[in-house]
Amino acid sequence: MEIRRSLSHHSGPGRSPHEVLRRLTAYVGPGTRPEDPVRELEERVAGLLGKPGALFFPSGTMAQQVALRVHAERSGRRTFAAHPQTHLQAWENQGYSAVHGLRLHPVGDRHELMTLQDLKTAGEPLAAVVIELPQRDIGGLLPSFEDLAAQARWARESGAAVHCDGARLWEAQTGYDASLAEIAALFDTVYVSLYKGLEGIRGAVLAGDDETIAQAAVWRRRLGGAIVDAWPLAAAALMGLDEVLPRMAEFRAHARALAEAINADGFAHTTPEVPATPLFHVHLPLSREDAQRAARDLLEETGIRLFLYARSNPDPRRCGFEVSVGTSGTGFTPAEVVELIKGLPSRV
Numbered sequence: 001m002e003i004r005r006s007l008s009h010h011s012g013p014g015r016s017p018h019e020v021l022r023r024l025t026a027y028v029g030p031g032t033r034p035e036d037p038v039r040e041l042e043e044r045v046a047g048l049l050g051k052p053g054a055l056f057f058p059s060g061t062m063a064q065q066v067a068l069r070v071h072a073e074r075s076g077r078r079t080f081a082a083h084p085q086t087h088l089q090a091w092e093n094q095g096y097s098a099v100h101g102l103r104l105h106p107v108g109d110r111h112e113l114m115t116l117q118d119l120k121t122a123g124e125p126l127a128a129v130v131i132e133l134p135q136r137d138i139g140g141l142l143p144s145f146e147d148l149a150a151q152a153r154w155a156r157e158s159g160a161a162v163h164c165d166g167a168r169l170w171e172a173q174t175g176y177d178a179s180l181a182e183i184a185a186l187f188d189t190v191y192v193s194l195y196k197g198l199e200g201i202r203g204a205v206l207a208g209d210d211e212t213i214a215q216a217a218v219w220r221r222r223l224g225g226a227i228v229d230a231w232p233l234a235a236a237a238l239m240g241l242d243e244v245l246p247r248m249a250e251f252r253a254h255a256r257a258l259a260e261a262i263n264a265d266g267f268a269h270t271t272p273e274v275p276a277t278p279l280f281h282v283h284l285p286l287s288r289e290d291a292q293r294a295a296r297d298l299l300e301e302t303g304i305r306l307f308l309y310a311r312s313n314p315d316p317r318r319c320g321f322e323v324s325v326g327t328s329g330t331g332f333t334p335a336e337v338v339e340l341i342k343g344l345p346s347r348v
């Protein structure tokens, strides 16, 4: 089934292998050695985040587990605190525990942002506090910069490292009156993704001080992540830094225009009502099964992918889906998105 247009950059048409390879030739010349794009990428990300060191990883899953392992070994503590819906818990089959012997202390409410008060109730020594920016599974909410700084300060004072799950940090920056480096300065380690907002192929970078990055490199090798031919992934990410990163504020403005139109129409509504980043959730008066059937029908008929998957709701008559505006999402007008969403019940 050909996806011609998508409201999620994960399935944008620009990600077809042929299209990616065509554009990548600008980043790989006759003299390019396999290690060059990776080194350039690590240097650029370290520079953008204002960190001394940065290390490429094949996945964010590996990068984050390694960061936590290093923080745990250094502090001699096994527990880290994070939001109940952290990716580490929801999507990684408890790899932090199965592979690294670490424990998660979930902090705060599933449907709200983690607060300083929540952290203070943790009540046990922590190796690290993980803060995800934005908190994807609750619609991409962002703590204020002041809250973030207060949580980071509390963590440090209690002897815990502060780690940023910055899978969407490129997008999150648009919600702050602060640069990427100013945000990253609050954290000991920061992971960023190369294939979400940057629209690359795959991969991740972990940034931090030199000692932490040197230790992370040992764990990366142990886990089989020290792949020498990562250059296509790195080159695609460099392309993303050049071409997509400068557009993040535009993506957020478009996300806000889409959300405003959806809320004004009233058939569906968004959370947050005014998106803090290019990512937000749409809530529908349809069961998850019906929404998925309707979206499949829409895709088959038009080549438009409205969402990757529908999210369940405690009320089985309702469901939600994520919108993450990127290059592909800007091709949809607000009125068109409203019509597509309103048309779903007729496709069930």
Ligand SMILES: Cc1ncc(COP(=O)(O)O)c(C=O)c1O
Binding pocket: 058, 059, 060, 061, 062, 087, 132, 136, 165, 167, 168, 193, 203, 204
């Ligand atoms: C918030 C968050 N953290 C971490 C990851 C892991 O990234 P990867 O898919 O590169 O393992 C993801 C991936 O979707 C994510 O959304």
